[in-house]
Amino acid sequence: MTDPAPLLQAVGVSRTYPGTVEVVAVRHASLELRARDFTLLMGPSGSGKTSFLGMLAGFDPPDEGEVRWRETPFARLARDELLAIRRTGMSVIFQSYGLLPSLTAAENVELPLRIGGTGLDEARTRATAWLERLDLGHRLDHRTFELSGGQQQRVAVARALVVEPEVILADEPIAEVDSENADLILSALWEVVVRDGAVLAATHNPEALRYANRVLLFRDGVIEAEGSPDEVAAQLTTD
Ligand SMILES: Nc1ncnc2c1ncn2[C@@H]1O[C@H](COP(=O)(O)OP(=O)(O)OP(=O)(O)O)[C@@H](O)[C@H]1O
Numbered sequence: 001m002t003d004p005a006p007l008l009q010a011v012g013v014s015r016t017y018p019g020t021v022e023v024v025a026v027r028h029a030s031l032e033l034r035a036r037d038f039t040l041l042m043g044p045s046g047s048g049k050t051s052f053l054g055m056l057a058g059f060d061p062p063d064e065g066e067v068r069w070r071e072t073p074f075a076r077l078a079r080d081e082l083l084a085i086r087r088t089g090m091s092v093i094f095q096s097y098g099l100l101p102s103l104t105a106a107e108n109v110e111l112p113l114r115i116g117g118t119g120l121d122e123a124r125t126r127a128t129a130w131l132e133r134l135d136l137g138h139r140l141d142h143r144t145f146e147l148s149g150g151q152q153q154r155v156a157v158a159r160a161l162v163v164e165p166e167v168i169l170a171d172e173p174i175a176e177v178d179s180e181n182a183d184l185i186l187s188a189l190w191e192v193v194v195r196d197g198a199v200l201a202a203t204h205n206p207e208a209l210r211y212a213n214r215v216l217l218f219r220d221g222v223i224e225a226e227g228s229p230d231e232v233a234a235q236l237t238t239d
């Protein structure tokens with residue numbers, strides 16, 4: 001039986017940051033993300049996880065290799081295909097959240113729907129449902145600078161999920177929260193897998209291992225190990 005085509009794929013990608021001291025952040029890394037994958041990127045701080053996600057998101061072109069969305073290289077996608085990917089194909093949760101501070105929690109979550117043409121009432125209903133699911137029903141009308149770090153993180157997760165994307169790329173989605181909220185976030189991300197999508201998340205938090213079917217372990221920009229959570233857990237040293 002042949003595997004279905006990957007939703008998102010990195011083929012031998014590398015990224016170097018020039019500077020006073022040149023840093024090869026990612027070297028020849030490959031990944032195939034398929035429907036129903038929940039894959040984790042783990043490894044010490046500075047090992048290349050965020051840099052790898054930046055290339056997979058299509059934000060940073062790799063210096064070598066290529067990234068493909070459903071088998072088409074990003075560089076060859078037409079403008080309307082790229083727009084569709086940005087709107088509903090792939091949601092990205094940034095390590096720094098990227099919320100708009102002057103908008104309320106609900107407005108931040110409604111925004112990607114409104115940009116995509118969803119009416120105000122429906123956008124509000126869907127945004128509210130995700131925020132309630134993430135235990136923020138009592139903070140809908142707070143502006144995001146009035147929220148704690150962990151609350152902002154959950155708003156960012158709701159904003160990524162509200163468009164019902166095929167793929168979510170999440171950079172440290174449970175860095176700021178306690179274990180109860182980590183579970184809330186992980187089970188919300190799991191919804192994407194249930195709908196035959198895929199999740200790729202960078203994390204230092206071993207709680208995520210329970211949800212994952214595969215782990216890529218980064219060290220010094222290289223994928224040092226890859227396998228099931230059990231296989232890779234044995235190699236996880238203190239970060
Ligand atoms: N904007 C940048 N300019 C120059 N060098 C950078 C930049 N961003 C990252 N680097 C370098 O690339 C390497 C990989 O960084 P990256 O942010 O990808 O690591 P990470 O695994 O996500 O770390 P963390 O767990 O701390 O988030 C780092 O060692 C860093 O020195």
Ligand SMILES: [Mg+2]
Binds near residue numbers: 049050
């Ligand atoms: Mg990072």
